[in-house]
Amino acid sequence: MASYGHVRDLIPKEGAVDPDHDFAMKYQLIERNSRHVDDIIKAMKKSDALYLATDPDREGEAISWHLSELLRERNILKDKPVYRVVFNQITKRAVNEAIEHPRTLSGELVNAQQARRALDYLVGFNLSPLLWKKIRRGLSAGRVQSPALCMIVEREIEIEAFKPREYWTLEGDLAKDNQDFVARLTHFNGEKLNQFSITDETTGSAAKKALLEAANGKLLVDAIEKKKRKRNPVAPFTTSTLQQEASRKLGFTASRTMRVAQQLYEGMDIGGESVGLITYMRTDSVNLADEALTELREFITERFGKDALPDAVRTYKTKAKNAQEAHEAIRPTAPRNTPEEIKKYLSAEQLKLYDLIWKRTIACQMIHATIDTVSVDFLCGEGNRFRSTGSTVVDPGFMAVYREGEDDKKGESEESMLPPLEKGDSCLLNGIRADQHFTEPPPRFSEASLVKTLEEHGIGRPSTYATIISTLQAREYVTLEKKRFYPTDVGRVVSKFLTDHFTKYVDYHFTANMEDDLDAVARGEKEWVPLMKEFWQPFKHLVNDKESSVKREDVTTEATDEKCPKCEKPLNIRLGRRGRFIGCSGFPECDYTRNVDDERGGGEPEVVEGRKCPECDSELIIRSGRYGKFIGCSSYPDCKYIEPLEKPEDTGVQCPQCRKGNILKRKSRRGKIFFSCEHYPKCEYAIWNMPLAQPCPKCHWPITSIKTTKRSGTQRVCPQPECKFVEPWDEPVTTAEKEADEA
Secondary structure (H helix, E strand, O other): OOOOOOOEEEOOOOOOEEHHHOOEEOEEEOHHHHHHHHHHHHHHHOOOOEEEOOOOOHHHHHHHHHHHHHHHHOOOOOOOOEEEOOOOOOOHHHHHHHHHOOEOOOHHHHHHHHHHHHHHHHHHHHHHHHHHHHOOOOOOOOOOHHHHHHHHHHHHHHHHHOOOOEEEEEEEEEEEOOEEEEEEEEEEOOEEOOOOOOOOHHHHHHHHHHHHHHHOOEEEEEEEEEEEEEEOOOOOEOHHHHHHHHHHHHOOOHHHHHHHHHHHHHOEEOOOOEEOOEOOOOOOOOOOOHHHHHHHHHHHHHHHOHHHOOOOOOOOOOOOOOOOOOOOOEOEOOOOOOHHHHHHHOOHHHHHHHHHHHHHHHHOOOOOEEEEEEEEEEEOOOOOEEEEEEEEEEEOHHHHOOOOOOOOOOOOOOOOOOOOOOOOOEEEEEEEEEEEEEOOOOOOOOHHHHHHHHHHHOOOOOOOHHHHHHHHHHOOOEEEEOOEEEEOHHHHHHHHHHHHHOHHHHOHHHHHHHHHHHHHHHOOOOOHHHHHHHHHHHHHHHHHHHHHHOOHHHHHEEEEEEEOOOOOOEEEEEEEOOEEEEEEOOOOOOOOEEEOOOOOOOOOOOEEEEEEOOOOOOEEEEEEEOOEEEEEEOOOOOOOOEEEOOOOEEEEEEOOOOOOOEEEEEEOOOOOEEEEEOOOOOOOOEEOOEEEOOOOOOOOOOOEEEEEEOOOEEEEEOOOOOOOOEEEOOOOOOHHHHHHHHO
């Protein structure tokens, strides 16, 4: 029988954790699971023993403990034995072995989870009211989410402060034996070039002219360096690396990855037998069980031949800080369940994720790839040298099955091919290109790179990465645009407040050390109550101090170096109901304000080039209002013509109501996305979800829509309220994602 997750939680009000009585906790039954608890109670009354088989981690142990405590409180258990069974995969053999070798509940694991829950409660119930008083109502802060928010804000500040530098590169277009290739200038006039040796067009053009004259239409091969190198496969998946790779290759969010992985772990019917397809998916271990390694090596030999197998089993060490390594890596429960064999039993998204896990696991025990690399130096007159590099894969080894994706990949492909060359050969120079470049700021975090950075700093644990990300978005501290995280104005102010006043508690090292202490509790090396006291007393003292010593205006106001154009008083950056803005420090006597990103001094409004107002033929300008920027007539208030700054996006789906226009993707005044007919207000058809040009198979309405919820994931649904059609939906893979998968 299933408990459907947690059965008890702390009461949702102050006093749920009592620091004065060794952090005693007050729990209550989770209402939505009360029916399932009642079913378990009824079954327990007729049973002789209780076997608890929740997930094999701290959280799973806590669920088992809470369930057994509930049954004891209701006098259901009496003298009946309670067994804890743990398995890493839901297969017949694994479950039977676990039942044959049960253990008692682990007090250490339960204490570690209780300490974590108490910490999160105490931080949330003390910091959140402080944020309400010092910034605005409705805000909240979390022990682990706050350092993650600071990461995103710090990266944004770094990007804003970045000043690009210009530099130039020179490349020669060469040919030999009817094969074209490229070489880059590395030495000029006897000096080795660095990135900023040539920083303007004049210098670049002069160098190009001198090189063309010195070359006289050809370059001579001066030196050839050949190397043979090996590339080893990467380790099997942990929770973190699975989330990163699914983000890169499949475009999955962290929460979607975990939802689909949970389905694969719990298993499904494949040919008359219900079986779990992957091992437990919340893990930071890169180890594989001995029996799994034996099966993998046998399968690789059968499928790819003996030459594809290394002499010895490959072992890996985790790179994650504070890794627990209590379980195995994520792997298929049976290598012979190939994606091709079981695809008919899986949904599209299940197949994609299983295929990724299967290939990575197989590849991790295969032979290395052998790659030949060659570097060729070319002379171009006295003291000038070009270099060309290339490589060829001699034996793909594991790369025939799997290649790992990369975040923010830069540079050229190393797979460029060069023609056969010998020292002294002459190559035709078709031309020299002088190209301008600018240095770029560090990229904003994607889900993959944020998870990777959190793991590197030891912040959070495998089960928390997806929750950290979804919480930051739900609180509207960050937004995800084009798969990159941007901090909101409120997120920036919250981050600055925490960084300035609770520096220790959002410090990456402090958070990582706290995680390590909780792991020590789980191992029985530390007691949880002294750990809580060590944290609580200085934290509570700091909260009380900041409540009295910090003024709201100190938090929501930031000084600038500008003077007000109206009254000459200093201008400040302030936080309003709709975000940050620049206002006069002399308010309310002076009412000067402008947007943060407007030019200093509030210059002339930006004119929309090449367009006139369709109603009065005046200039159109970009204006700002309570809901952001928009295009309006310069003759306002005489002419009140306006239009959105961002044109609505055409979905290409015909409106099912009027059948005269397409449905457009629009943004409401409050920033919420919706979809409506292009002929609004003549046609008022509108829906909240992305339309799909596929009719409903149940009621035959001309369109369906794509709806995503946290509970059910992504589904295709009928937009008609009276129709209940719904089916799982998998987003098509884009061209970019396909290329990344093939790379």
